[in-house]
Amino acid sequence: MSHLTESSAWQALSSHQPSIKHMRELFKEDPQRFEKMSLKSCGFLFDYSKNRLDDKALELLIELANSANLPAKIKAMFAGEAINTTENRAVLHTALRADSNADIRVNGENIVPEVQQTLAKMEQFVADVHQGTWKGHTGKTITDIVSIGIGGSFLGPKIASQALRPFWTGHLNCHFVANVDATSIVEKLKGLDPETTLFVMSSKSFSTQETLTNTLSARKWLLDSGAEQSAVAKHFVAITSNVPKATEFGIDANNIFPMWDWVGGRYSMWSAIGLPVALLIGFNAFRELLAGAAEMDEHFATQPLEQNMPVLMGMISLWYSNFYGSQSQVVLTYDHYLRGLPAYIQQLDMESNGKSVNLAGDELDYTTGPIIWGGEGTNGQHAYHQLIHQGTALIPADFIMPLNSHNPLGEHHAQLASNCFGQTQALMQGRTYEESLAELANSSLSDAEKDVIAKHKVMPGNRPSNTILMDKLTPKTLGSLIALYEHRTFVQGAIWDINSFDQWGVELGKVLGVNVLAELNPSNQCNKFDASTNALINCFNSNQI
Template identity: 45%
Template sequence: MKNINPTNTVAWKKLHNHFFDIKNIHIKDLFNLDKNRFTNYSISFNNEILVDFSKNRITKKTLQLLLDLSKECYLSDAIKNMFSGKLINKTENRSVLHIALRNKLNNKIIINNLDIMFSVKKELKKIKNFSNEIIKGYWKGYTGKNISDVVNIGIGGSHLGPYMVTESLKAYKNHLNIHYVSNIDGTNIIEVLKKVNLETTIFLIASKSFSTDETISNANYLKDQFSFKTNSINYFSKHCFALCENTSSALNFGIHKKNIFKFWDWVGGRYSLWSASGLSIALSIGFKNFELLLYGAYIMDQHFLNEKLSTNIPVILALISIWYTNFFHTETEAIFPYDEYMHVFPDYLQQSFMESNGKSIDRNGNLVTWNTSPIIWGQSGTNGQHSFFQLLHQGTNLVPCDFIIPSISHNPINNHHEKLLSNFLAQTQSLAFGNDFYINKEKISNDFIKNKNSFYKFCNGNKPSNSIILKKITPYSLGSLISLYEHKVFVQGIILNIFSFDQWGVELGKSVANNIYHDLFCNNLHKKYDSSTIGLLKIYKKWNNL
């Protein structure tokens, strides 16, 4: 994989000059100049997803220069390297192969002289057999009762991925109740345990290393509750399961060997929903639907691998994002799914983008002088319109947005979906074109003189957005959508010359927290802390009589 400073490329320098030519052009002018702009700036994917990027501050020249940038950064080679299992996660000396988890071609993928597809298929078969046993009632709890509830205990990717998918696919949910515990705040696990009966609940402890503090702390609390409330040595073998890479730690914890579902070091936590970490998904919607989720992702993988860059959806969306973050210097991007089932999707993408590309050191080991990941935020449906959309329309911040909606609703009551779609379309149009005020100081001045209130209604428009319409939210289409965004993250990391698959900033916080935890129980606070941290610790110890 080439390590190229993007700002030293010919294309970057041309983009810099091009920006000054285009920065004051309004989106409405771009539409006036090109009557076929929608057709020219939209891509259909497999009759399931339509991506419209016409409401962006870009021209054909912009796109061509961005594509030139991707070529100068050897993007195509990087894509092939990932799919072939090359060690592109250099800082951890690992391959990046979440794509193998949904590989339907049955092609061999060799790592350390072994075809990893053999173990992937073996683990998928184990997920299939177990999820079928639970759903059909063949697997009984320690008192002989059927399982009614599933509690997933994990954090980060072991939580957000499965939680997002089970929420997004609630229309496919079976009779099992799925719960999630992630926070180390005791309130989280206490409130979940109030909802379940230990006799009819299984617990999935999801941690790649099986040492994540939040997850293991919650698991240890559960262990105490099992001993106190069940008084049964059979409880663990009937109710407790590990989803991890580190099987020895799971065995030491007390998990029975047959209850360990494995995934591998080449699967990053935030890309693990396709693996055993997604067992709660298979239990929630059934294995056949889980397979469709994988298949939808696989089809998008093939598009990403084989489609030319100029019509490659993840590539185009990634390049547009780089255009805004590095030339317009936008700091955030907003994600708005107009489907209540997808309310967790913006949270999921927050981790995907910001943990992957929130870096300030490039692949050469130098501090970057360009912008890397935007801050990702958002909310579902029309809720945001009555909250922060005011800032999007009239604020001083430029916020590129992705609007996502299904054409067919799972709950088509009355005319609700038609109204939802109307709002979806109205927002993208209003952001792009503004209201009827002509952008001219004299005109605005005259309007202001005639009616002061009219001036405050002025919306300039020229605010960019992408519109993504899915035919329907299904396991297949959701799998494709998630895969699309995964590859968008990858493209941005390659071009911006950063390592997208480690998270050393997260590790720093864990290390410091561990030191502070131990010092909480010392009489003398360690001198290495700053005065603020020492002051806060003293107040905590005083109020808790420590």
């Protein structure tokens, strides 16, 4: 057994878990349950009352967090300590949205001035594009942005832009390319005008295979239109730490924005990686996005654990993973603009906490990193909600909804809300055999038929969920929401004693893929690898036109 599973708090939770009553009973016994198990902060109402929790379980979860030194680990992150131990790096995405007067040091140097300089450079660039002073090589103003990246350099900007569609200024359209599949970039470029298109390339190394390949294809598209090489400087900007490679490509050094090794890709939207978002919504709105995240940072850094939203979310999720054997968690967004959020949280959580050794390199004897998935309501209610309600797997759910819509129309939003709240109620209380039988009392079925159908209609309930409500989806509330999930992810990693900020599991397939690429040639017969890989390569080679 590990130090964590041998701890008194862990053992106490294991002992207490079987005594937790059905949520129906918990609500009956305590009329004040919602008041006790809900929290308002950062523009959110967070209702965690529909969970398999009682006062003792919450007390023990907080005790576990304290025994794992969570408060000290939170302070270490905000202080810029090198908590990314395998890469000896600080973890300071929080510095990207910190107050301009803050003093946050990495290797003894205050990094805030450089962050602020980058924000100022972004602001000027956005103004130049919006005002038409930035022009393409033929003197035409920019109408379309093509953002090229992958992973965090793609998902964050894309999903934030999608979520903030009501705040687009109308100056520009934006198109996102990540997949190395040629279809992705070919389809995006159809209908675009090379003279009015600006490419934003995001790659720390300027050599990420997918991103570089797409960028080279974009440059070829521009040059094939009749532009000279010198035109590249008018149509490409880069977010990278490799200035020489970017300038060699043809990008003007003045149009290169920095990336820092103390920010991981999946935490980088707040940096110049968010430039496509700023171009779409304007820089004032982008600053509101940062302000929302900073407000959640302040809450996370200062509030007691038992009143701390990311801590409660993280510990409740851990409760199901480690003490109920739950293997996945679903994120359900009751807002069309937030339909991409589950994919963002999926990368954030699974790339961060998909680990099997602790900080010391010892194999774990407990589960980490649930499978994150989800979609938008009410679509899922006619699909996978069936599994959540009546399947054999326990799947905790997060329901997220704004109280007010950007597009009020008749009863649409009231119906949306009724479905959201009705689903959480149904998951909690379920339907008993007796209730199902009573519903069939006046039917023409025989007693035997009623018995069988009633059994099929039973829903056990006691299925956990959190509900997060906000007044309206705005740049500020989106910033707070994403920061909430960032910190929730950190909390779990801190308890599990893992490094949530490296991603070695991403690397091996990429390295092996380079070796495979060298063998993909129509005239080649490969025998360098295992039998399966050789056969797949040879099948590919023999079928190239």
